[in-house]
Amino acid sequence: MVQVRIDPQKCMGCNLCVFSCPELAISCYGLARLDRNKCNGCLVCLRYCPVGAIEQKTEE
Amino acid sequence: MTKRIKADAVIVGSGLGGLLCGALLGRDGYKVVILERLAFVGGRYTTLDYNGYKINTGAWAVGLHGTNGPLYKLMAELGAEIETKVPGPDHIHLWLKGRDIVLPKKGQLGFIIDTVAKDGRESERVMRAVRRALKWQAPSDEMTIQEWLYQYTDNPLIHGQFDFFSRSMTATYYDRFPAGEYFRLLRGFGQCGNMTAMAKNGQKTTIEALLKVLEKHGVQILVETQVDRIVCPEDKAEGVIADSAQEGPLEVEAGVVISDAGPRATVGLVGRDKFDQGFLKEIDQLDESMAVVTVFGYDKPLLDYQSHIQFIEPDRLGTAWEPCHIWPEYAPPGKQCLYTYSTMKTDDTQKELDLIVAQCREWFPGLDQAEIIATLVFKGDWPILRARPYRCVDIKTPLIGLYLAGDAVNVSGWTCGEGISFSCRAIAEDVRNRFPKS
Numbered sequence: 001m002v003q004v005r006i007d008p009q010k011c012m013g014c015n016l017c018v019f020s021c022p023e024l025a026i027s028c029y030g031l032a033r034l035d036r037n038k039c040n041g042c043l044v045c046l047r048y049c050p051v052g053a054i055e056q057k058t059e060e
Numbered sequence: 061m062t063k064r065i066k067a068d069a070v071i072v073g074s075g076l077g078g079l080l081c082g083a084l085l086g087r088d089g090y091k092v093v094i095l096e097r098l099a100f101v102g103g104r105y106t107t108l109d110y111n112g113y114k115i116n117t118g119a120w121a122v123g124l125h126g127t128n129g130p131l132y133k134l135m136a137e138l139g140a141e142i143e144t145k146v147p148g149p150d151h152i153h154l155w156l157k158g159r160d161i162v163l164p165k166k167g168q169l170g171f172i173i174d175t176v177a178k179d180g181r182e183s184e185r186v187m188r189a190v191r192r193a194l195k196w197q198a199p200s201d202e203m204t205i206q207e208w209l210y211q212y213t214d215n216p217l218i219h220g221q222f223d224f225f226s227r228s229m230t231a232t233y234y235d236r237f238p239a240g241e242y243f244r245l246l247r248g249f250g251q252c253g254n255m256t257a258m259a260k261n262g263q264k265t266t267i268e269a270l271l272k273v274l275e276k277h278g279v280q281i282l283v284e285t286q287v288d289r290i291v292c293p294e295d296k297a298e299g300v301i302a303d304s305a306q307e308g309p310l311e312v313e314a315g316v317v318i319s320d321a322g323p324r325a326t327v328g329l330v331g332r333d334k335f336d337q338g339f340l341k342e343i344d345q346l347d348e349s350m351a352v353v354t355v356f357g358y359d360k361p362l363l364d365y366q367s368h369i370q371f372i373e374p375d376r377l378g379t380a381w382e383p384c385h386i387w388p389e390y391a392p393p394g395k396q397c398l399y400t401y402s403t404m405k406t407d408d409t410q411k412e413l414d415l416i417v418a419q420c421r422e423w424f425p426g427l428d429q430a431e432i433i434a435t436l437v438f439k440g441d442w443p444i445l446r447a448r449p450y451r452c453v454d455i456k457t458p459l460i461g462l463y464l465a466g467d468a469v470n471v472s473g474w475t476c477g478e479g480i481s482f483s484c485r486a487i488a489e490d491v492r493n494r495f496p497k498s
């Protein structure tokens with residue numbers, strides 16, 4: 001299943017990924033955190049992150 | 061297969077600077093293409109919907125001077141119509157511990173100093189120096205505004221007011237803000253007035269108005285288009301190589317490249333070896349400013365007016381406003397929200413957020429039960445300003461045809477969207493003088 005990974009070194013805490021997520025699977029208080037149970041793998045958040053902190057990863 | 065587009069100008073980034081340049085050049089008959097890396101246009105100058113709340117991605121008002129400001133005037137000149145309201149009825153309140161003071165529409169600084177000074181002599185001493193700095197000669201930038209002010213007073217509330225202005229304009233604490241530039245910014249307020257205008261659906265209203273102008277002039281915008289390289293084989297720009305979600309691999313050939321991606325990213329897209337050491341030193345020394353916008357959501361309004369509230373006592377919380385009084389659209393039905401703007405004293409985001417939220421709750425006890433809707437942190441590659449107004453870069457780079465737009469190229473005395481409007485005008489004029497349209 002497609003999932004995303006948020007790089008804590010790059011994330012600035014801007015919240016844009018939070019606003020982008022149709023499943024409300026991301027929360028952010030200084031650092032974005034993903035609720036894997038809610039993430040549907042749509043990857044919209046990648047296209048909203050201004051600092052390239054979110055990347056796609058494929059899990060078995 | 062790579063798609064090739066020929067244009068007069070290609071713009072990298074669709075922040076306010078990119079869109080204004082596109083609109084100006086499009087209006088003048090240039091063939092312009094704008095490429096945006098993200099899935100939305102507007103950068104830190106738009107609004108996203110979240111759970112029924114309107115969340116501005118950065119700027120929260122149409123310029124600092126509203127309808128009197130240079131940005132609004134440029135938008136009007138371009139035919140971009142924006143529905144705005146000025147917060148009111150009193151526009152700005154100053155909150156001191158236990159006091160809620162309505163500020164006058166004009167002469168705010170003098171009024172505040174009169175209000176917080178120990179006596180009339182202190183007030184007159186400070187205001188006499190302020191008038192001299194504004195009307196005769198601004199002090200040297202070789203001292204900070206804090207050092208300048210200590211010559212006249214050590215009153216912490218007067219110092220708080222000077223720090224507030226510096227922080228609210230540029231997210232810079234006054235102990236590092238050059239005294240001369242401080243007064244040049246203050247002059248802008250004298251010229252235009254401090255009457256911020258709020259757009260109906262947030263900053264997105266501004267961007268949508270600009271998009272209509274761009275469409276009218278045939279300017280093409282491609283979102284989700286990552287520019288991989290700005291092509292400069294010798295000493296001049298020749299276009300960009302990009303990868304677009306919509307178009308696939310893309311080459312845009314253009315003699316004018318305007319980068320709204322920020323100076324650091326621009327240097328990366330061109331390659332450091334193309335620039336001289338002096339220019340690189342300027343870019344490397346740019347000092348992005350940090351701040352936090354928090355949005356709280358709750359059921360009943362905390363205030364019975366929508367005015368901006370300014371704080372001069374807290375060391376982080378700077379301003380707050382409850383937008384639903386004039387634009388109920390900012391929160392879902394039955395809900396209210398409070399926006400607050402605060403500056404960060406350190407780079408430790410978690411610690412800063414805790415302190416900022418605590419200050420917000422201290423000054424608004426009603427927030428105890430409120431939900432934190434968002435905490436937008438601006439720093440690093442997503443800052444409040446990519447450069448402080450006293451250390452901006454020029455619109456032109458050493459490479460012919462490569463321009464920089466956006467909030468790193470503000471002109472002295474102006475900041476945020478107002479400053480961007482000046483640099484975009486300057487870019488468009490320079491392009492007109494040097495590059496013929498096809």
